[in-house]
Amino acid sequence: MSEIASLVLSELGRALNSSLIFELNGIVADDWQREALESICSPLSQDKWQLWNLGRRCGKSTTAAAAAVTLASRNPGSLVVFVGPSERISKENIRRCLSLIDGAGYAGEILKRTMLEIEFRSKARILALPGKADTIRGLGDGIIALISDETAYTDEVVFPAVLPYLATNDQAAFVCLSTPRGMNNFFAREWHEGSRWKRxxxxxxxxxxxxxxxxxxxxxxxGPLYAQEFENSFLDEDSELFTRDMIFRAVDPELQAICL
Incomplete structure (x- = not known):
């Protein structure tokens, strides 16, 4: 087989199989990982806004990196943005992306690599930003995916700063992944009350x-924290006088409001 024909088949496989990045790295993807990647990376998908409520060590950050690499490698000139609660986590996300790129044999497609940015020869970029609202404004052009890692631990002032990135691209992906951390944060509210999400x-x-x-x-x-860390439970904050469950059990939906 000629080198050109091999390249064409490789690109076709990448376009049709969103889990290919895992396979090329020798990773056996779980069912949820394949489903999530397909929903995010397929041009025709209507499920590009996703909430991943995962227990510890279930592969959520690796899956997010796989989505970022797949999207960037398929879309010349595009921008995939990671946001997280700290610079350390931002650097880890870039490191995971680079590991998948090298493991898949895509290293020759990379023009520049730093601790917080990857640039492909196609001018597509993966950029990782720490969660500080005053330093993450000003992006927007070409963004095809916004990925929020450890969303429950990210300062909430970040989301008004980054959500406008998606205003002009209805097909852009927005992925929030996290282990729960109580009820008083963006991730918890969107999980329980938000619309549009695939969960x-x-x-x-x-x-x-x-x-x-x-x-x-x-x-x-x-002890009790096990349910939060490994079983996806949204525990009530210790400082709350009434827990969420207590409030729900105190409400009788059959009672009519009293109008004075």
Missing amino acids: FKIPSSSCPRISAAYLEEMKEKL
Whole structure:
């Protein structure tokens, strides 16, 4: 087979198989990972806004990196933006992207790589920003995906700064991934009340790479926090006088409002 024909088949495979980046890295994707990637990366998908409520070590950050690399490699001149609660997490997201790129044999497509940015020869870019509202304004042109890592831990002032990025592209993806952290944050409110989202809820017990023995040990060590870290539970803040469950149980939907 000629080199040109091989390249054409490679590009065709990349376009048709959104999980190809995993396969080229020798990673066996879970069902939810394949479904999420297909929904994000397919041009015809109507499920590009996604909330990933995942237990610890279920592969959410790796899947986000796979989505970023796939989208950037398919769309010349485009921009994929990561936001997170800290510069350390931002750097980790770029590191994961570079690891997938190198593992898939795409290194020759990279023009520039830094700790917070990857630029393809096609002029597509992956940019990772720490969650500081005063330093992340001013982007917008060419953005095809906004990925919020550890959304429940990201300062809420970030979202009014970054959501306008998506204003002129109805087909742009918006992915928020996190382990829960109480009820008083953007991730929790959107999970319980937000519209438009495709939701994925994956407890750690569903991950084939995590042993039942390990989870039992964590349950013993973490106590009530185990439900938050490994079972996707939105625990009430310790400072709340009334928990969410107490409020819901106190409401009788059959009672009529009293008008004075």
